[in-house]
Amino acid sequence: MYRNSVFLFFWLMATGCFQTATAQPKTSVLSHLKAGFVHPPDTAKPGVYWYFMDGNLSAEGIRGDLKAMKKAGIGHVIFLEVNVGVPRGKINFLSPGWLSLFQQIEQEARKQEIAITLGIGPGWAGSGGPWVAPEYSMQHLVSSSTTVTAQDPAPVTLPVPPPKPPFFGEGALTPGLTQIRNQFYKDVAVLAFPAPVAKTPIADVDYRALYYRAPFSSAKDVPAYYPPVTGSKIPGKNAVQKNTVIDITDRLTPDGKLNWKPRSGTWIVMRFGVRNNGAVTRPAPLPGLGFEADKLDTTALNRHLDFYVGRILEAIGPVDPKSKGGLKYLHIDSWEMGAQNWTKDFRQEFIKRRHYDPLPFYPVYAGQVIGSAEISDRFLWDLRKTAMDLVLERHALHVKKYAYRNGLRLSIEPYDMNPTADLELGAVADIPMCEFWSKGFGFNTQFSCAEATSLGHLQGKPVIAAEAFTAQNNEAWKQYPGSMKNQGDWAFAAGINKFFYHTYQSQPLADSLKPGMTMGPYGVQWNRNQTWWSMADGYHQYIARCSYLLQQGNTVADILYLTPEEAPFVFTPPASALKGDADLRDRRGYNFDACPPGLLAKARVENGRICFPGGASYYLLVLPRYPAMSVPLLQKITRLVQEGATVIGPPPQEAPGLSGYPATDATVRKLAAALWGPLPQKTAMTARTYGKGRIIWGSGLEQQMDDLYCDYEVLAGILQSGNISENFSSDQPLRYTQRQLPGTDLFFISNTTGDALTAECRFRSAKKYAELWDPLNGSFMPLQPLRREGRQAVLNIPFGSAQSYFIIFTDNPGNPANAPGKGTAQTDTLSGSWSVAFDPKWGGPAHTRFSRLSDWKENADPGIRYYSGMAVYRKTFDAPAAINSNRTVYLDLGNVKQLARVQLNGQDLGVLWTAPWRVDITRQLRAKNNQLEITVANLWINRLIGDQQWPDDGVQNGKWPAWLLEGKPRPGKRYTFTTFNPYKKDDPLISSGLLGPVTLIKEP
Secondary structure: OOOHHHHHHHHHHHHOOOEOHHHOOOOHHHHHHHHHHHOOOHHHOOEEEEEEEOOEOOHHHHHHHHHHHHHHOOOEEEEEEEOOOOOOOOOOOOOHHHHHHHHHHHHHHHHHOOEEEEEOOOOOEOOEEOOOOHHHEOEEEEEEEEEEEOOOOOOEEOOOOOOOOOOOOHHHOOHHHHHHHHHOOEEEEEEEEEOOOOOOOOOOHHHHOOOOOOOOOOOOOOOOOOOOOOOOOOOOOOEEOHHHOEEOHHHEOOOOEEOOOOOOOEEEEEEEEEEEOOOEOEOOOHHHOOEEEOOOOHHHHHHHHHHOHHHHHHHHOOOOOOOOOEEEEEEEOOEOOOOOOEOOOHHHHHHHHHOOOOHHHHHHHOOOEEOOHHHHHHHHHHHHHHHHHHHHHHHHHHHHHHHHHOOOEEEEOOOEOOOOEHHHHHOOOOEEEEEEEOOOOOOOOHHHHHHHHHHHHHHOOOOOEEEEEEOOHHHOOOOOHHHHHHHHHHHHHHOOOEEEEEEEEOOOOOOOOOEEOOEOOEOOOOOOOOOOHHHHHHHHHHHHHHHHHHOOOEEOOOEEEEOOOOOOEOOOOOHHHEEOOOOOOEEOOOOEEEEOHHHHOOOEEEOOEEEOOOOOEEOEEEOOOOOEOOHHHHHHHHHHHHOOOEEEOOOOOEOOOOOOOOHHHHHHHHHHHHHHOOOHHHOOOEEEEEOOEEEEEOHHHHOOEEOOEEOHHHHHHHHHHOOOOOOEEEOOOEEEEEEEEOOEEEEEEEEOOOOOEEEEEEEEOOOOEEEEEEOOOOEEEEEOOOEEEOOEEEEEEEEOOOOEEEEEEEOOOOOOOOOOOOOOOEEEEOOOOEEEEOOHHHOOOOOEEEOOOOOHHHOOOHHHHOOOOEEEEEEEEOOOHHHOOOOOEEEEOEEEEOEEEEEEOOEEEEEEOOOOOEEEOOOOOOOOOEEEEEEEEOOOHHHHHHHHHOOOOOOEOOEOOHHHHOOOOOOOOOOOEEOOOOOOOOOOOOOOEEEEOOEEEEOO
């Protein structure tokens, strides 16, 4: 059998020919797309999380990093300074020397045309520091309880309420911060009420009352939202009637004595006060370690921003809007500082927004039922809703306004410990972001990608970014471009179109000390000290081409899932709407997005589709199975149906919260009855016309729910009955995404497997012509024949291992395809010996000869067996007589571990980093005396293993070695130097080198 690449080549020649962008007819959209595809603009280039480690900065390292990024095709950095697993450096965070170096960073980034995004605080998530006083920090309303009877002597001393334990433990705080935290306390109120018969607390009250929010991605059993308590309006034995709660705050003396006692009976007296919530900047450089700023108070946020971002802006001078490089964005990273439920004017804001006084309900914070379990739960909903409103207005939007005033924009990664609704927080961003971890090397955060892409689509944001390929622990230099292609293609199909690799660890050490700095065990090692970094440009070009096309136009999807009015709320895509590997779940034939209530307010209906100002539109609006809905939201849904929308889902039964209760419940039921009609649940499925649209529900659908939402198969059936075909389908395991531009349908499709296959592909497009665009080499090819079945175009397309393409449909015929070749391909193997040169600086021989291609790890020479780096294979050959003709000739490398750059007769033919491992050599091939040079790079793993046979002369006990600090020669025998090496000397080596066979392939 022929190799995958040859098989693909036959098919390409049988159906058309490759052409360059300049050969295409000049049609406005298509020619623009092709030009950008061949040479992607800087905005399409991938970025990196550029981490600096607690004072380890140098001007030489900064220049070296940015120059290496530019050369490799990196166009954007997110700057953060942290403290993870590396000894402290000499440049203290925010010191004059540090600010001077940041000024150099900004100047060099402008010179290299690399954009900078600045995290809004030290550490990797949050906004705070040692400059945040406790009164401006994140706060909790805490309480202590004292039982008082009429017989007790007065005055009673009320204990000071203790703080809640920090979510990340006491060890997250320094002794100094612990002392400051323990000393901070302010009284808020003292309430008294008759002691209830029973003392059953509210379940999960510490979470429902926003004392804590565990990370959804990594902690066990963290709910995506807190289901409302219903059906328990009658007070139980543990309930306290609201009208029996009395305010005796004025009876408390400054020393904690209470001059009050009840006339009769047993009463509970609760002392409420303010405490710091225990959240600190993490993992911040030591001079940046401090409390997180209050997320509900603009005064606290302004003080923080002025101290941190403001000082940086003052150091670098005005932002240059004309420069491609330099500071362009501020960034709020993943929410990892937990929750807060109090700020200095929280009571006043609560009254203004919820229209009632929360004071009598303060005992609910501590789990005491007031009124009934349902009434108390409704209060907690109002509490969380008020906190979310303040986070959005006083934190996220305020940071955005601050950025705008300084000529910057804002990106937000809104997930994980977020006490608000992820989608509502992310909607504030100019660039919505998410995170996905390297498959097998960390957590599964695919849900965050569905959230960010939904926000980008709904709002028409051209860039949807991801903190990409995050990793931890056992990754240890195992990832490289080829190993990451399948997951990267998954991210593209999911809707992401801008990668920020986690992580590029800044490298301030000498170039001889490699792999150099790491961020402890975290992140893929995406920096200039990688063995293969000089070859990364080929991979980054692929990423930029895909990103560019996927930033054009609007996504095409038909299903829109409305999220409930809840905080916190995490949107997790319905399992029935996904397929494939649990670690890489792909969209099924009908694409979808999620919509928060805040964005639905902007929707309108055109031609039966629910449309948004950014250009996205959907055929179905799917409601959650959630009992509560506010009157304004239900009124909006009713208007959409009247205007022609199709809505699927159950009617709400009540309004959330206590605002206007119980009248709002009656209003919701009345509006629901008008829209859904009487008792729709008694029929299997009811499609009720209302205005120009319809509402669909029934008992049959109730039984076909996928957690919150109706099962995908039901939705697909509704769409098919409306003559809406799937976006894409195939008889093979492919993934896809579809975007639409004026006159153009654009599909990205990729093979999810490591096997070669031929797929029958069906595309939703009414266009007459199709072209295949290959992002690996920037080539184009008309596809023929194109047949139609219903509303879909059908093509048979072969794929190599994990291969991907763009299929572009237009009404432009393009250039006619050349006549296909006849016969079979000719394959000739370049057998015999190879001259191979290793780098002696890394232990390999400068000159050696391989009698045949073989794996380095099997070599008897330990300098080759343990070698990591680049080696150059050279061979002189004559072209076989039969192959020296006017037909296209390819050089196929066979099996490569892990990247290769090919030169033939002095001409650089580029980097090969994934299948198909072949390159067109037609123009460079000579009849005689061809000089072939193949530079191959493996990974650091083998050298790191080999070096473990020698004593460690590196970092010991958290300190840099003396020889390094004193500038003396290195004393040990190791070749590598790194701050993290998990390998042992007996660990298995990995396959490395050019394994072949290397062949010449002539087209038929």
